[in-house]
Amino acid sequence: MPVSMTPLAITAYTATSAIGHGLTAQLDALQHSRSGLRPNDFSSTPLDCWIGRVDGVEDTALPATLSAWECRNNRLAWLGLNQDGFLDRVQAARARYGATRIALLLGTSTASIGATEEAYRRLDADGGFADDMLRPAIHAPHSLAAFVATALALEGPCLTISTACSSSAKVFASAERLIQLGLVDAAVVGGVDTLCDSVLFGFNALELVSPEPCRPFDASRNGISIAEAAGFALLERIDAAPDALQLLGYGEASDAHHMSTPHPDGLGAELALRDTLARAGLDAAQVDYINLHGTASLKNDEVEAALVSRAFPTRTRASSTKGFTGHTLGAAGIVEAAIALQAIEHGLIPGNLGGDTPDPICGAQFAWRNEQQRVDVALSNSFGFGGNNACLAFARAGFAA
Amino acid sequence: MSARRVYVEGIGLWSPQLADFAALRSLLAGLMPTPSTGRPAAATLPPNERRRAPESVLLAVEVAGQAVAMSGRDAATLACVFASSHGDQPITDYMCATLAQAPAELSPTRFHNSVHNAPVGYWTIATDCHAPSTAVAAQRASFGAGLLEAVSLVLAEQRAVLLVCSDTAGSAPLLEVTGCTQSFGCALVLAPEPGAATIASLQVSLTTTRILSALPEPLADWRDANASAAALPLLARLVEGRGRCQLDAAATLGLQIDMDHV
Numbered sequence: 001m002p003v004s005m006t007p008l009a010i011t012a013y014t015a016t017s018a019i020g021h022g023l024t025a026q027l028d029a030l031q032h033s034r035s036g037l038r039p040n041d042f043s044s045t046p047l048d049c050w051i052g053r054v055d056g057v058e059d060t061a062l063p064a065t066l067s068a069w070e071c072r073n074n075r076l077a078w079l080g081l082n083q084d085g086f087l088d089r090v091q092a093a094r095a096r097y098g099a100t101r102i103a104l105l106l107g108t109s110t111a112s113i114g115a116t117e118e119a120y121r122r123l124d125a126d127g128g129f130a131d132d133m134l135r136p137a138i139h140a141p142h143s144l145a146a147f148v149a150t151a152l153a154l155e156g157p158c159l160t161i162s163t164a165c166s167s168s169a170k171v172f173a174s175a176e177r178l179i180q181l182g183l184v185d186a187a188v189v190g191g192v193d194t195l196c197d198s199v200l201f202g203f204n205a206l207e208l209v210s211p212e213p214c215r216p217f218d219a220s221r222n223g224i225s226i227a228e229a230a231g232f233a234l235l236e237r238i239d240a241a242p243d244a245l246q247l248l249g250y251g252e253a254s255d256a257h258h259m260s261t262p263h264p265d266g267l268g269a270e271l272a273l274r275d276t277l278a279r280a281g282l283d284a285a286q287v288d289y290i291n292l293h294g295t296a297s298l299k300n301d302e303v304e305a306a307l308v309s310r311a312f313p314t315r316t317r318a319s320s321t322k323g324f325t326g327h328t329l330g331a332a333g334i335v336e337a338a339i340a341l342q343a344i345e346h347g348l349i350p351g352n353l354g355g356d357t358p359d360p361i362c363g364a365q366f367a368w369r370n371e372q373q374r375v376d377v378a379l380s381n382s383f384g385f386g387g388n389n390a391c392l393a394f395a396r397a398g399f400a401a
Numbered sequence: 402m403s404a405r406r407v408y409v410e411g412i413g414l415w416s417p418q419l420a421d422f423a424a425l426r427s428l429l430a431g432l433m434p435t436p437s438t439g440r441p442a443a444a445t446l447p448p449n450e451r452r453r454a455p456e457s458v459l460l461a462v463e464v465a466g467q468a469v470a471m472s473g474r475d476a477a478t479l480a481c482v483f484a485s486s487h488g489d490q491p492i493t494d495y496m497c498a499t500l501a502q503a504p505a506e507l508s509p510t511r512f513h514n515s516v517h518n519a520p521v522g523y524w525t526i527a528t529d530c531h532a533p534s535t536a537v538a539a540q541r542a543s544f545g546a547g548l549l550e551a552v553s554l555v556l557a558e559q560r561a562v563l564l565v566c567s568d569t570a571g572s573a574p575l576l577e578v579t580g581c582t583q584s585f586g587c588a589l590v591l592a593p594e595p596g597a598a599t600i601a602s603l604q605v606s607l608t609t610t611r612i613l614s615a616l617p618e619p620l621a622d623w624r625d626a627n628a629s630a631a632a633l634p635l636l637a638r639l640v641e642g643r644g645r646c647q648l649d650a651a652a653t654l655g656l657q658i659d660m661d662h663v
Binding site: 002043044045047100109113116117119120121123127128129134135136137139140141142145146149155156157158159160161162163164170173174176177178180181183197198201202203204205206207252253254255256257258259260267268271384385386387388 | 405481485486487488493496497498500501504505507508509512513514515516517518519521522523525526528529530531532533534535536537538539540542543546549550553554556557558573574575577578579580607609650651652653654
């Protein structure tokens, strides 16, 4: 078990998804139980499903100096960076610490693979990429982080974490280690994934996509709704911002079971949870809210509901918010971290939208409708293909476990 | 910036010309090592997984297996950092070509093998490893950035870590943007304390002065042919067991490594 960590301050955060641009829109959708899902109007050929598409990505031009990075994923990243004053907060941190003393750690599952798909759809007569697609930097997994490093003028450690749907949860762990060791003074973390044919037709081939809006933890759930999102957070030492929200802990573990199916007993998920609680110095009974991975896939929800039942008392409230946003894949970690942070700031337990006929496996911890209550500690679960599990623990300012 | 120290306990290496770290040692001694034969053996995988696995998985598992065997550690105890600049290029090529022509025919297996963490996923399954595992990328700096991630995990958690960095060769049309013309993979087992298996200590520090360490003549062009071969200055130093080299940790950040016998 890990030794407990010194909490980090979350001095800024933002999220942009199908339920809106920035935190105000996100909170409004949560408060009014308004889903952002819509019938699929994105894939290059028809696919009968619902998606979480961010409005306005097509109209978000990159600044001229960044035009070499043009692609849907980087446009969404730019749209996300421009919400909630995030750019200004990073600029202030850069002025305070220096560009080399701020790490940039971003999660993504597919980065700008949509641009590579486009290049293949319109190859030259000789079978090569068209001239405007001959931009090596956007056809690589590091496209997102390299773009954001340029856009934010950051010159510290810069890393892409790509562990499928746990990617942008794990960035918090990597950032904490770099700050703890004094290698940097602050870190910008986050993640972006955008709709593309690879994930729409890929999850469809795995028979994991629902033809309807996804229904996490519903007895008749039948698959996920693919979605896109961007989110970011700025992490600093707690003594630099004692009045800020806190990252209390994190945990990471591997299922060692199967590439695309969770461990039947939720072994990796539970190890990540126990690791998180130990690092945060928390008892499970101190957790007020847990934002679940809850994809609405048959297996994930079954395994995760069982974990909630055996790990938490009934006073802990639990819900999936994928009925609002859809499954934003590599961006799910940061989007749901932002929802957990808003739960703390606004005393809002978002209801588990879409779970109209609760699966009997779900315990009394589940919040099927919105609840108002004080939230001191909130967790967020993120699980990915390859049996990759991560869990994060957040707390209000001044909370001491 | 202050330096941080970790200890190398195992080294893995595979390319079409070099089957392992001993082959690099012999090449740098002016000998002609026997080239690798065919695909990486990846003996850690169960036989049926080995038959089905894409080359990106075989390559990563091969070098990981070599490094862990040299360290004498139990693979199940090692946290894992697997880096790759481009992921599985043949699968990217297959996916994009299929999506352009007949998207509904996409193979579900190729899709779940397309995730960047497929190699580390197969590795943790094969070794029954429940430790933290991650998959990272940083363009041409993937090895240096992956090493920084691994070193920070070793030091912050005080535990041994398996670092792998590998890229397989690409083909047209993707090759034009990846420039990856030959396979190369390497692995290190890193520990927080010296021990019986220690090969060398690495003192690691970040620097904004960017220098690209020169490579001995037989390796001179390898970095151009594969981004993961950016590890070669460190691997060549490990043959001697001492000396200084510098790698890119990011586009504007260097990782200076001072190596010593223990």
